[in-house]
Amino acid sequence: MARILRINLSSLTAINEEVPDSYRKLGGRGLTSRIMELEVPPDCDPLGVENKLVFAPGILGGTPVPCSGRLSVGAKSPLTKGIKESNTGGAMGQKLARLGIKAIVFEGKAEEPTSIKIDKDGVRFSSASGLAGLGCYAILDKLKSEHGNKMCMACIGPAGDMGLTAAAVLFSTPDFHLRVAARGGLGSVMGSKNLKSLVVDDTGSNQVEIKDPKKMKENVAILSKGVLQNHFVGELRRFGTPAIVMITQTAGALPTKNYSMGQFEGAKSISGEHMEEILKNRPNGQMVHRCMDGCIIHCSNVYTDENGELIVSGIEYETLALVGANCLIGDLDTIARINRHCNDVGVDTMEVGSALAVAMEAGLLPWGDGETALSLVQEIAKGTEKGRMIGSGTKTTGEKLGVRRIPNVKGQALSGYDPRILKGTGVTFATSPMGADHTAGLVLPGPPDPSYNPVASKGQGPKSQFLQRWMAAVDTLGLCMMIGMPIMEAGPGLHLNVIGCVSALTGENLDDEYLDRLGREVLKIERRFNKAAGFGPADDRLPKFFLEESHAPGAPVFDVPESEIDSVHEA
Ligand code: SF4
DSSP states (O other): OOEEEEEETTTTEEEEEEOOHHHHTOOHHHHHHHHHHHHSOTTSOTTSTTOOEEEEEOTTTTSSSTTOOOEEEEEEOTTTSSEEEEEEOSSHHHHHHHTTEEEEEEESOOSSOEEEEEETTEEEEEEOGGGTTOOHHHHHHHHHHHHOTTEEEEEOOHHHHHTOTTBOEEEEOTTSOEEEEOGGGHHHHHHHTTEEEEEEEOTTOOOOOOSOHHHHHHHHHHHHHHHHTSHHHHHHHHHOGGGHHHHHHHHTOSOBTTTTBSOOTTGGGGSHHHHHHHHTTSTTOEEEEOSSTTOSSOBEEEEEOTTSOEEEEOOOHHHIIIIIGGGTOOOHHHHHHHHHHHHHHTBOHHHHHHHHHHHHHTTSSOTTOHHHHHHHHHHHHHTOHHHHHHHTOHHHHHHHHTOSOOOEETTEEOOSSOTTTSHHHHHHHHHOTTSSOTTSOOOOOOTTOTTOOTTOSSSHHHHHHHHHHHHHHHHHHTOOHHHHHHHHHHOHHHHHHHHHHHHHHHOOOOOTTHHHHHHHHHHHHHHHHHHHTTOOGGGSOOOTHHHHOOSSTTOOOOOOOHHHHHHTTOO
16 A cells, blocks of 8 residues: 655654545656645745655556656755756665655654665664765765665765755665756755665565556557657667767757857767767776666666776766856766766756856856866865855856856756757746756657747747646656657657556546646646745746847847747646
């Protein structure tokens, strides 16, 4: 029987609750957002005791549906000051689902840094003093040696301890690499509760009960086959997300030099194609890697040095765009080391990459100076003034350094797509309740709609609206966006297979509109929370420089009418 596990850090107690009706039909992002709406005052201090931190596997978590083990981490964000869901791979989503845990709700604040272990026998609390001062890689090694290789973990690094607003929550993969719930500064919410680490071991747990296994098997087979036929999935299975570098570069949408250009002359040197060349000559390097069991796409990588020592796994497109092109850093080894140090101190590479570019624009360090950028990231762990500034993200860095061009929406750095060239994505960045976020509904040109013009100023609102609903549903189901996008592109056939999987799991008869309805409902919850937190239409705008500056004379600016932007929230 599924349950809500409520952990109070003030009293170091844990109780299992029957799932209330208001939470029953949700999972993942939909559930974290609903819990926020019903249990967290929208005007609370994100780092105060009234805020809660929620971990929730998706509706399909723990099932055989491919790529269905994502985990949603939710809280009121100290970065955006609004509702936040940060989505991650790793092993925890499936382990929690197999333990029958629909969500963990962390409440209160412990008196001292605390570690928690959950297994089939219950919840145990212990002092986290042994993890004090450690980076996330050392924490992972220590927890693995203490708890064995059946466990998975979540932790924060020094950035979360310090309450920095770019702080992330780090998770382990089944083969003990790190994955990151990066966005929104939720690592600092975990730190504000004095929760340092969580270990989950599902040994001896039951499999998730599937009401109609035959129906599930049939739908999974069709879904998997359909996804693997997608044109872009083939690229992802060879180059991973770094394949996107040359796509955005060709489109002129690769953020370059703090969004002053849309193409980077060093793009090839940070591309998936070049990464493949490098890794085939390096021991232990892997161009394909899966961040969780049940993934059929394997879009990640393991990046090693010439001696075969791990630098980081994996380097994703967003990091290449924002730490690489946007800072004019064209060397993969340097980007990999910056990525590793971001993981180790526990910060979002997008937020920090964008902050570094803003700092370069201010003249704090030269453009393209990867070594100085790395040393600034290392200063985060030392807690120096500059380190705290960079670790607090793009907006704080830009404001402190007096920079006019600060690429953020609702306080969160844009992810790696220039909104002047991809205007539908720009509408998503502007209007998503999550702030500018790469998982909120990217609107990209592609074969399913050859007539779509991403640069047109009209017609972007409905595209963004559809994609935002779609991604809200995908995140609620616990699907990875890398499978969510090809399913979306495939059209109604595969959509019905996804609905068939949910029907097979729950035994309900769901109609064809289920996914659309689910996405709408989740977005409505999130908008209600943000409205009550004080957000209005003025917060749904891109920074002015995107409306005023183009990459070159005659090149587009972001000129989607405000009426069309505001219409995204209608219906
Ligand atoms: S497609 Fe990539 S991000 Fe998604 S589950 Fe697989 S490895 Fe992880």
